Amino acid sequence: MAHLNVGRLISxxxxxxxxxxxxxxxxxxxxxxxENGLINIINRTPMDRYRHAxxxxxxxxxxxxxxxxxxxxxxxxxxxxxxxFSLYWKLWKxxxxxxxxxxxxxxxxxxxxxxxxxxxxxxxxxxxVHGRDIFDLEGKNRKYNLMxxxxxxxxxxxxxxxxxLREWLISTVGVPPEKVVQIYNGVDQTLFMxxxxxxxxxxxxxxxxxxxxxxxxxxxxxVKDHATLINAFALVLSTLPQDIPHPRLIIAGDGPMxxxxxxxxxxxxxxxxxxxxxxxxxxxxxxxxxxLFVLPSLGEGISxxxxxxxxxxxxxVATKVGGTPELVEHESNGYLVATGDSDQMGCYISQLVRSxxxxxxxxxxxxxxxxxxxxxxxxxxxxxxxxxxxxxxxxDR
Numbered sequence: 430m431a432h433l434n435v436g437r438l439i440s441x442x443x444x445x446x447x448x449x450x451x452x453x454x455x456x457x458x459x460x461x462x463x464e465n466g467l468i469n470i471i472n473r474t475p476m477d478r479y480r481h482a483x484x485x486x487x488x489x490x491x492x493x494x495x496x497x498x499x500x501x502x503x504x505x506x507x508x509x510x511x512x513x514f515s516l517y518w519k520l521w522k523x524x525x526x527x528x529x530x531x532x533x534x535x536x537x538x539x540x541x542x543x544x545x546x547x548x549x550x551x552x553x554x555x556x557x558v559h560g561r562d563i564f565d566l567e568g569k570n571r572k573y574n575l576m577x578x579x580x581x582x583x584x585x586x587x588x589x590x591x592x593x594l595r596e597w598l599i600s601t602v603g604v605p606p607e608k609v610v611q612i613y614n615g616v617d618q619t620l621f622m623x624x625x626x627x628x629x630x631x632x633x634x635x636x637x638x639x640x641x642x643x644x645x646x647x648x649x650x651x652v653k654d655h656a657t658l659i660n661a662f663a664l665v666l667s668t669l670p671q672d673i674p675h676p677r678l679i680i681a682g683d684g685p686m687x688x689x690x691x692x693x694x695x696x697x698x699x700x701x702x703x704x705x706x707x708x709x710x711x712x713x714x715x716x717x718x719x720x721l722f723v724l725p726s727l728g729e730g731i732s733x734x735x736x737x738x739x740x741x742x743x744x745x746v747a748t749k750v751g752g753t754p755e756l757v758e759h760e761s762n763g764y765l766v767a768t769g770d771s772d773q774m775g776c777y778i779s780q781l782v783r784s785x786x787x788x789x790x791x792x793x794x795x796x797x798x799x800x801x802x803x804x805x806x807x808x809x810x811x812x813x814x815x816x817x818x819x820x821x822x823x824x825d826r
Contacts, residue, residue: 559730563652616736654727663699722746753765758794
């Protein structure tokens with residue numbers, strides 16, 4: 430049986446507003462770029478335009494507290510590990526009761542929810558692709574792609590967050606080009622912006638002096654490959670001239686790899702220069718501590734943290750994966766490097782550490798690119814246009 434989370438007692442099917450209801454189906458409402466995007470879209474949608482509900486196939490999480498509208502219901506279906514066939518029946522019953530106009534699933538982990546949605550009369554369907562899969566970063570797994578192709582006819586529209594993912598959907602999954610809409614994520618430029626370095630509870634003496642701060646933000650998971658960044662930073666420390674103050678490395682985040690990363694820092698003997706902050710709620714302020722931003726990921730759809738760093742006016746060093754080359758132009762607003770290449774990453778970090786002017790030029794280019802192309806209001810307009818088109822098709826029948 431589906432559970433409505435405590436604190437969200439106004440059910441979408443009973444609200445007085447008669448705007449069409451969009452049921453968003455995701456794996457979990459935890460911390461992540463997909464979840465951040467979903468919350469931004471819901472919060473920025475005019476309340477008289479569309480209503481929203483979120484269905485978590487497993488459980489809700491920390492991002493639920495970011496919802497502004499108390500009428501947004503959040504459901505947790507507590508999916509069992511392995512193949513849970515009862516999930517389809519739970520979903521069908523819940524959707525039948527909610528009577529959404531649109532069901533919007535996201536990523537491979539929620540794709541199967543298109544099946545019970547298909548058997549809801551008059552419901553239009555959307556599937557968002559924010560990345561391939563953590564266990565299949567290149568999107569080549571035959572089993573996964575067979576599932577994608579089987580469910581493909583049930584999906585009314587696909588939304589990809591990058592051109593890279595759009596091309597993959599067309600070429601590998603076989604989605605007709607006219608069914609794929611590419612919409613970039615936005616960034617809140619009233620929250621993420623350049624500014625003076627704020628006070629923060631860093632380790633004693635860590636930020637004292639004129640040290641360049643190299644920074645990264647993200648969950649400490651294997652796919653984010655912070656080990657390559659740590660090795661690259663150790664290389665920077667060992668090769669900088671004596672007259673340049675040793676830079677600092679801040680990694681903001683927490684996760685299952687933390688202990689192993691801390692052990693690596695200890696083996697390299699660079700503990701005095703590295704701070705792993707743990708989970709933070711003040712990421713805009715943390716970013717304003719940085720002089721340059723590094724993302725060493727093995728795979729990305731489109732990186733929200735890169736967008737946030739760009740909006741803060743930072744130069745970027747990032748791996749050339751997924752949609753990252755659509756954000757970072759090599760030698761313009763940063764540098765692109767192959768995954769796992771700590772030597773090249775260290776070389777680019779070193780160049781930026783040595784040159785304040787280079788950091789200024791590239792940081793300004795980051796800022797201009799964000800201001801011109803990545804605004805949340807434009808992103809929301811794009812999503813609502815897809816919903817409007819699908820509902821117009823329904824009304825024309």
